[in-house]
Amino acid sequence: MSQEPEQKQPDSDIEFDDTDLVPRRRFLTLAGAGLLTIGFGSFAEGLVGGLSEPFNQQVGSLIFQPQQPVPEFPISAIEPDKLIINSFRGTPAIATETYRLTIDGEVNNPLSLSMSNLQKLPLTSMVIRHVCVEGWAAIVQWGGVRLRDLIAIAKPSAQVKYVYFYSADGYYESWDIDSVMHPQTLMAYQKNGQILTPEYGAPLRLASPVKLGYKLSKWVTRIQLTSELGKKRGYWEDLGYEWYAGL
Amino acid sequence: MRSPNQTLTQKPIQKPIQDLPAKVFHWVSFVSLFLMITSGLQIYNANPVFGGRSGIHIPAIFGLGGWLAGGRHWHFATMWIFALNLLWYGFYVLWTRRWRHRYASGKDVKALLVSQNEKRKNYAWHRLAYTLLIPLLLLSIFSGLGMYKPAQFYWIVDSFGGWEALRITHFMAVPLTLTLAGIHSQLGRKVGGDRLLDSMFWE
Numbered sequence: 001m002s003q004e005p006e007q008k009q010p011d012s013d014i015e016f017d018d019t020d021l022v023p024r025r026r027f028l029t030l031a032g033a034g035l036l037t038i039g040f041g042s043f044a045e046g047l048v049g050g051l052s053e054p055f056n057q058q059v060g061s062l063i064f065q066p067q068q069p070v071p072e073f074p075i076s077a078i079e080p081d082k083l084i085i086n087s088f089r090g091t092p093a094i095a096t097e098t099y100r101l102t103i104d105g106e107v108n109n110p111l112s113l114s115m116s117n118l119q120k121l122p123l124t125s126m127v128i129r130h131v132c133v134e135g136w137a138a139i140v141q142w143g144g145v146r147l148r149d150l151i152a153i154a155k156p157s158a159q160v161k162y163v164y165f166y167s168a169d170g171y172y173e174s175w176d177i178d179s180v181m182h183p184q185t186l187m188a189y190q191k192n193g194q195i196l197t198p199e200y201g202a203p204l205r206l207a208s209p210v211k212l213g214y215k216l217s218k219w220v221t222r223i224q225l226t227s228e229l230g231k232k233r234g235y236w237e238d239l240g241y242e243w244y245a246g247l
Numbered sequence: 248m249r250s251p252n253q254t255l256t257q258k259p260i261q262k263p264i265q266d267l268p269a270k271v272f273h274w275v276s277f278v279s280l281f282l283m284i285t286s287g288l289q290i291y292n293a294n295p296v297f298g299g300r301s302g303i304h305i306p307a308i309f310g311l312g313g314w315l316a317g318g319r320h321w322h323f324a325t326m327w328i329f330a331l332n333l334l335w336y337g338f339y340v341l342w343t344r345r346w347r348h349r350y351a352s353g354k355d356v357k358a359l360l361v362s363q364n365e366k367r368k369n370y371a372w373h374r375l376a377y378t379l380l381i382p383l384l385l386l387s388i389f390s391g392l393g394m395y396k397p398a399q400f401y402w403i404v405d406s407f408g409g410w411e412a413l414r415i416t417h418f419m420a421v422p423l424t425l426t427l428a429g430i431h432s433q434l435g436r437k438v439g440g441d442r443l444l445d446s447m448f449w450e
Contacts, residue, residue, distance in 0.1 A: 049317075052324030063399050070398045129410065131397055133315065134294035137410040209398050240316040242323075247398040 049240070057244040064246055066178040070209040073127040073139050080192055082138035083130060085199050088235060092169040092219055096203045101187070105164070105225035108155035115203050118189065121145045126184050128209035130216070131247055133236075142207035143190030148181045151225070159227040165206060166222040173206075173217045173234045179246065182210050187220065212245040263439055263446040269345075272336040273447055276384075279329040280428075282321060283387075284421055285311035289318030296418045323395070330388050333381075351378040366438070373434035380427050383420060390417040 096115050103111040125143040151163075163180045165173045179185060188207040189196050196202040201218025208216060214236045237243045265273075289310035295302035312318030340346045355371035362368050393403030393413050407413040435443055 048324045049320035052320065052327070055327075056323050060396070063396065065399070071401050129397060129404075131410075132294070133319070135290060135296070135394075135414065136294050136299065137397070236316075240314075240320075242316075242319065247396055 049242070053242055053244075056242070060244050060246040061176065061178065064178065064210065066182055069183055070128060073129070075127060075141065077139050078127060078141055078192055079139045082136065083140055083191075083200070084132065084136060084138075086132070086213070087169070087199075087218065088171060089169050091198050092167075094168050094198070094203060094219060099203050099221075101204060101220065102222040103150060103154045103225070104222070106157045106160050106227055107225050108157065109153065111150070111154050113150075115189065118145055118187070118204065121149060123190075124184075124186055125190070126186070126207075126209075128184065128207075130207075130209075130213060132213040133241065133245070140207075141190075141192045142186055142188040143193075144186040144188030144204070144207065146183065147185045147187055147206075147223075148183070150187060150223070151180065154225070156225050157227075160225045162226050162229050164222075164224040164226060164230075165217045165220050166224070167217050168219040168221050171217055171219070171235050172232065173215055174229060174237075174243070175211070175215060176244070179208070179210050182208065184209050185211075210247055212247060214241065215245050262450075263443050265446050265450075268336070268339050270447060272332060272339075275328065275332040279325050279332060280384075280424070282311065282325040283329050284425070285309060286318045286321035286325065287418075287421065289313075290315060290322060291418060293318075296414050326388075326391065326395075329384075333384060333388070350381075351375040369434065370438050373431070373438045376427060376431045376434050380424070380431060383424055383427060387417065387420040387424070390420070393417075 099115055101111070101113045101118065103113070122145070123143055124146050125141060127139060127141045129137050130140045131137045161177050163175050163177060165175070167173075185206070185208040187204050189202070189204055191197075191200055196205065201220075204220050205218040206216040206220060215234070232238055233243050234241075288305045289312045292304050292307075292310060293315040294300060295304060297303065310318060312321045340349070351371070351374040355374050358364075358367050358371040359375075362371070389403065390407065390413055393400050393407065394417055397404050397410070404410060404413050407416055435447075439446075
């Protein structure tokens with residue numbers, strides 16, 4: 001798993017400074033306020049999000065230009081200290097030598113690729129802004145294989161509309177095919193000129209300027225092409241975050 | 248507000264009257280801005296603009312949505328109401344030519360500089376305050392659009408000189424708007440009292 005979102009869950013929202021005794025009245029006020037905001041939270045996800053998200057997704061995909069590269073930055077603009085490490089369950093141990101990337105689902109040529117297979121494919125490098133749902137951003141250089149090149153080798157059937165990404169730590173994500181086929185959506189194994197390190201998603205992770213960070217799965221082991229979205233759409237999405245998350 | 252006759256001169260009391268569209272705009276702005284600011288502060292708390300995760304967090308009571316995902320739902324739902332309200336009002340102001348006489352102009356600046364009439368000067372300040380709110384609200388939308396879709400609107404991010412500056416601008420719109428709105432309500436009371444207030448909100 002990967003990436004960004006705030007770790008908080010609705011039911012863990014009330015946080016007190018437990019080094020201090022909270023006076024009873026203040027405690028009740030805080031508890032009341034907490035319940036109120038949690039109530040609003042559920043209401044938001046049930047109704048406000050339910051009403052607005054499909055519409056915002058329509059608008060988001062409408063203004064998205066699937067084949068238009070997002071302008072990149074010079075190497076000198078890279079912000080190495082700004083990329084925060086987020087993960088929902090720590091960093092999984094993956095042996096690069098035995099690692100395989102599976103590409104399957106509605107494809108005519110399912111693949112199982114080793115890192116050396118992947119490194120023989122054309123390398124694409126880009127310097128882009130990585131934007132986290134939490135509000136921070138970092139300019140990062142990523143190097144890797146264009147996802148659309150991998151998909152092309154797998155020969156997808158014509159009705160494929162969505163792509164699922166499964167990670168070694170149990171994280172999962174799903175994307176619309178347009179964003180998957182964007183020329184700057186990479187399966188990356190380099191960051192800021194170096195080989196990717198485990199905490200940033202080694203051996204292979206998603207990188208793209210067109211999606212929020214929580215869509216950019218680390219430690220990807222399986223890419224599944226499909227014509228339909230299942231009930232499960234992504235770790236954070238299933239907790240209430242928006243699915244499209246396009247930038 | 249029409250002429251804010253204070254009672255000193257004992258003229259027959261002329262009630263201020265607001266056109267219905269102005270009242271609708273004012274109400275929708277009032278409510279949607281409240282929702283935008285509270286949900287915005289909820290989003291802010293996920294990673295405070297100043298200091299990051301270890302920075303100063305806004306007390307939870309001011310946040311709307313309960314957690315980041317909920318705050319974002321509220322923010323990106325209300326943004327349509329907030330922005331479209333400004334849009335139709337813009338057309339309305341152009342169409343009715345309200346822009347010619349309802350907003351601060353050179354006359355108000357002149358009054359502030361040279362007038363000896365305290366009431367005229369207050370009125371000029373009042374007009375200036377609510378006039379300034381409009382570009383501030385537009386700036387919030389512009390900077391917000393750049394943060395919401397920074398890849399599609401990369402030129403908005405660039406126009407602020409980068410992500411940090413964009414974030415700070417978008418956030419600073421909150422204290423600036425609250426301050427200006429506070430001044431606006433105080434000046435409204437000063438130039439028109441309860442009658443002006445009632446004319447905009449209730450009558």
